[in-house]
Amino acid sequence: MVAATKEIPRNKPGEIDKSIAHKISQRDELTEKTGHYWGIKEFTLKDSDPMKFERFYSRLQSACMAAREISRFVAASPGGREMGEAVWGLASAEGDSIALSEGFVSHSAAFPFAINFMVENGYEENPGFNDADVYVSDDGFTCGAPHPGDTYTYVPIVRDGEVISWACAVNHIMEVGAPQAGSWAMFAVDTFMDGFVFPPTRTGENLKQYAWWDEMWKRRTRAGVVNILDDKMRLAGCAMILKSVHDIIDEFGVEYYIQASKEVIEETRRVVKDNINNWMVPGTYEQSSFRVCLYKGMQKIWEHADKDTLIHIYMKSSIDDEGRFHFDMEGSSKWGYHAFNAFPGGYKVAVMMALAGALGYNTKFTSGGNYLMTSNLPEGCIYNPGTHIAAHSNSWAQMLMVTLQTFNTFTRAQFMRGYMEESFAVCGPWDAMQGEGILEDGTPYGYTNFELLGACAQGAYAYRDGDPAVWFVASQLCNMGNSEEFEQLLAPLFHLGRKLEPGYCGYGKYRSGMGLSTVQWINEPGQRLVASRAGGTCGIIPELSIGMMGGYPSPGATTAIAQGTNLQDLFRQGISPSTLQETIELSDKGILKTKKIKVWKSDAPETNLKQDDLWCQQAEAGGGWGDPLERDPLAVLEDANANMVNIAFVEEMHGVVLKASGEETYKIDEEATVEKRKALRAQRKSESVPVSEWYKKHREERVLKMNMLEPVVEMLRDATSFESYNNHYRTFWHLPDDFEI
């Protein structure tokens, strides 16, 4: 919930204050006092005429849906047009979303942050809000945007001088104008390297942008035309919503509109509250994740940033006395001079993603559920820096783990409650390729390729394997991860392969879907082409610390870059690597010759690419579930016969012994499998020790001596700078009082 704003009396005595500031303050006061949104205890409109209420809502919802389905074709960027990495919504005057289109719906959690910022900083007085004005922002600090790649448009819907609603839109743009090209400046040191970042800015009126606004996109970003079309796309959708809402207000009346909107949100809140009561289990859930930030040697000019950091994402979830979820992030790292910081608005988006997936799908999807998600974000931490200078180009590098930890809390609870059909190892290892170039004719451009922002594997379920290439935690759309239009648009990139990477998954009794690998062949790069990796988890550390019920957490993502190759020779021989793994194998065998081949298990920085270079990515696996020794041997056989696993590897992992049967098939050696499983279980016994023994030794050798990598030490210092985590760490290891971490 956004904090109440201080009230400036705006009206003469006796006049009703219709300012947004007053509405926000009333909403907060009534909600806090009663526990109901806007104090709504009775659904007076809904109950007195439910058909009218549902008809009203379906009109609002349809307006948002239509806005997306039509306006996305204004865009030229595949991200906007084909994948619809976007959403359109209708928010109340205070910023709470009432209805949303398809798309990345959870980005609506940021709406109230922008509205609140504008109100608190005097926009209501100067310049004031007129019907069909256009505001745009992409700034996490002032607008709640998760990061500057996500650009928001806000159009106030005004009647008789009163802001009734906002038509809102957000999409992830093609290029954000940072020193590092693309839309996630992975090596930003502070916000002045995040790119073209701007607080809520009035960029137009009467549904038309001012002439200068287009010039800003052209001047400050590398993809001016595409970004302008995205901007027009967002505005087109908002215009459609605005027109529909005026029609709806004409039909239903302003008072009905305002009151029914509140009832809709309160209705959602109650359904989600019931869902928590019906599907969840109260208690304390503890989780963590880690995200490397390897800058050492890469930031030489920015000495204060030239270090390796390990970011700690730490969450304790519980259900409070009011039946709301509470996420305590205290112990998470402090913010730093790197690109991976976040602000509270973006954090709220991350939480809403989990809510959307597990607790919000049987109701009108409004911001009502957000009122049941509370958090502790201590000032100074990576979600609440308390300073405007923190870079947040890629908050998602670590903040997606907030979504995953939240979502895993829910699926774990569902498992315990018996709603096992819902339980799976939630994962979200997204990836992307971005950069800039100059075409042969001298035209400069910048780009982001989102093809690995979707088509993720889903993690293993509690009762079956996850599926490959179906999932993206941030969006329900099945065309997230489509790549055809990107390939068409981005001149020098051609897929030699875009397929499942055999064996690349989280293992367990049930495995995740196989992850993906892409191989981009650089052809006719023009005068210049660079690419860098943008992504979530790196290959160095899995995205979650906890594997589910004895399974292994999802592996991270890796990039491999082969430069100065003999690819043309290989093509003539009919050889063409189609996965990252194949590229490396061909190189190891000396078949693929390279001047340089580098494997990045962390973030690959901008790399100059030339003709016949290869850019390979391996990403989008998921987590496993359960003890791998319990996997059905027939499932292992099926994978083997589909060439989806390494035979030697699965023998050790699952204890299933396969022998060749015919040219390209296997069969199970039943006896050998029984023996192997016995042996592996015996090995567990002989190679393990009681935790008490491990604890004492580990404490002695590692903890007391601080025998860890420097970034791990720094991470612990950071985490223990917060009181409750300091307490937690010290008491867990029973450290002497004077022990210095």
Next chain:
Amino acid sequence: MEKVEKQIVEQLISGDISRDESRRLLKMDPKDPERFWTYLEVLQDRVKWKDKILLRISDHLYIVKKEKTGERLVKCECGHELGDYRVNWKTAANVRIRATQEEMSKVYFPATAVPEPKWNEIREFFCPNCFTQIGVEVVPPGYPLLFEFLPDLDRFYSEFLGRPLDDAQDDWYENQTNKKTAAWL
């Protein structure tokens, strides 16, 4: 309101449920409020021991009520008891550490997906009796054990299920892990 049959819940637990059936469950609105009781019934039938299951917390781990002593313990499906549920069950488990490239390469594939030693260690937790793998952590060395879930059982039963447990007491919802580990030193 539809009640999901015991047979279907059995299929969910055993993994034999068909895709169509699991989809039907996913689409149910509202979900059957009886499910937890059916779940407990099926689980109780499946285990070879008699202690009453209060909550299933993992594939093979249950919190059970010991009638004789009044304790609430974590119990493995094999029958081994891992102690009071208020203490992280990992402290009663066995652990194997994978700390080298070679060791980690046995559980992550391909080589480019193997986590880096020094940044991580893989902790595999086993029931000390049946050596089922009951948990995995991948964390930096020196990192405390994660207590995946401490339930507030009494609140769960009274507020969420509407059938309070009859042995409620004040300190049932209290993390007692550190008390146990202190005794190790």
